[in-house]
Amino acid sequence: MSEAPGPTILGIDVMMVATMLAAVAAFAVLLAIYAATTVRDPMAKRVKALNERREQLKAGITASTKRRAKLVKTNETTDRIKALLSGMKVLQDSQVKAAQTKLMQAGIRSKEYAVAVIFARMMLPIVFGGLALYIFYGTDMFPDYGALKRYGIVAGVFVLAYKAPDLWLKNKISKRSKLIQKGLPDALDLLVICAEAGLTVDAAFQRVARELGRAYPELGEEFTLTAIELGFLADRRMAFNNLAMRVDLEAVKGVVTTMIQTEKYGTPLASALRVLSAEFRNERMMRAEEKAARLPAIMTVPLILFILPVLFVVILGPAACSIADAFKNGIGG
Numbered sequence: 001m002s003e004a005p006g007p008t009i010l011g012i013d014v015m016m017v018a019t020m021l022a023a024v025a026a027f028a029v030l031l032a033i034y035a036a037t038t039v040r041d042p043m044a045k046r047v048k049a050l051n052e053r054r055e056q057l058k059a060g061i062t063a064s065t066k067r068r069a070k071l072v073k074t075n076e077t078t079d080r081i082k083a084l085l086s087g088m089k090v091l092q093d094s095q096v097k098a099a100q101t102k103l104m105q106a107g108i109r110s111k112e113y114a115v116a117v118i119f120a121r122m123m124l125p126i127v128f129g130g131l132a133l134y135i136f137y138g139t140d141m142f143p144d145y146g147a148l149k150r151y152g153i154v155a156g157v158f159v160l161a162y163k164a165p166d167l168w169l170k171n172k173i174s175k176r177s178k179l180i181q182k183g184l185p186d187a188l189d190l191l192v193i194c195a196e197a198g199l200t201v202d203a204a205f206q207r208v209a210r211e212l213g214r215a216y217p218e219l220g221e222e223f224t225l226t227a228i229e230l231g232f233l234a235d236r237r238m239a240f241n242n243l244a245m246r247v248d249l250e251a252v253k254g255v256v257t258t259m260i261q262t263e264k265y266g267t268p269l270a271s272a273l274r275v276l277s278a279e280f281r282n283e284r285m286m287r288a289e290e291k292a293a294r295l296p297a298i299m300t301v302p303l304i305l306f307i308l309p310v311l312f313v314v315i316l317g318p319a320a321c322s323i324a325d326a327f328k329n330g331i332g333g
Contacts, residue, residue, distance in 0.1 A: 201263070
């Protein structure tokens with residue numbers, strides 16, 4: 001005797017859908033429990049790079065030449081790439097320095113990866129562009145495409161492959177800069193409190209990094225690195241200039257200029273930082289108001305496509321059913 005079929009809606013088995021939804025809900029609960037029980041300190045994985053920088057600065061002051069060479073780690077792959085590019089006479093110091101600056105702004109501390117970025121910029125067009133040439137001109141995979149369309153696609157592949165490393169770095173720099181900008185007013189408020197409490201500049205940076213490391217790990221990492229360099233570099237202005245170079249933000253450059261002026265002329269640090277903090281908070285509020293002002297225009301399309309049709313169905317549906325029933329009864333009578 002066969003089992004009776006389960007209830008269906010529009011030809012879909014309700015029990016099967018309910019079982020699948022229950023399985024998805026159970027998986028989501030397990031995933032949430034795993035995420036809650038494996039919370040890690042976001043600054044923990046950055047401590048290693050900061051300790052390496054501290055050891056390098058120590059080696060630059062007190063260590064011998066042999067120990068400095070041991071502390072400066074090298075990568076065999078990047079060394080081979082560098083030797084290859086140098087042999088081809090395509091590796092320029094200006095390109096390497098620009099790539100290193102972008103890597104630092106993206107949060108990548110290993111300077112040897114700059115050679116890999118330059119190598120990828122050279123090799124990706126050859127690989128993907130050659131593949132596109134073979135597909136569109138060496139095979140009959142797209143016979144309906146005209147000559148102009150094929151040329152446009154191949155040229156686009158070459159351009160995108162060449163720009164891909166720069167676009168990737170630019171995306172990482174943009175995301176990191178926004179995260180740092182978000183926590184900068186709070187960091188300046190804490191710096192004001194530390195300065196008024198009598199802490200030195202490097203101690204204030206270290207304390208702010210420790211307090212904000214969990215909420216804003218990128219900002220905490222930069223402040224910790226600045227505190228390390230302030231303690232070891234002979235010229236303290238170099239530490240502030242390095243901070244401005246590592247972070248692609250005009251606000252950070254303003255903070256660096258203020259710190260350098262206070263170091264040079266002895267002006268009150270707390271009052272200058274308080275003014276900067278108020279200015280940054282006003283800018284953040286203006287950005288929030290600007291986003292709020294754009295919401296009506298942004299919500300117009302979803303309102304027309306998704307909300308208004310549902311309202312029409314809910315409001316006019318019963319009236320339409322009543323009118324249809326009235327017509328049926330009138331015709332039947």
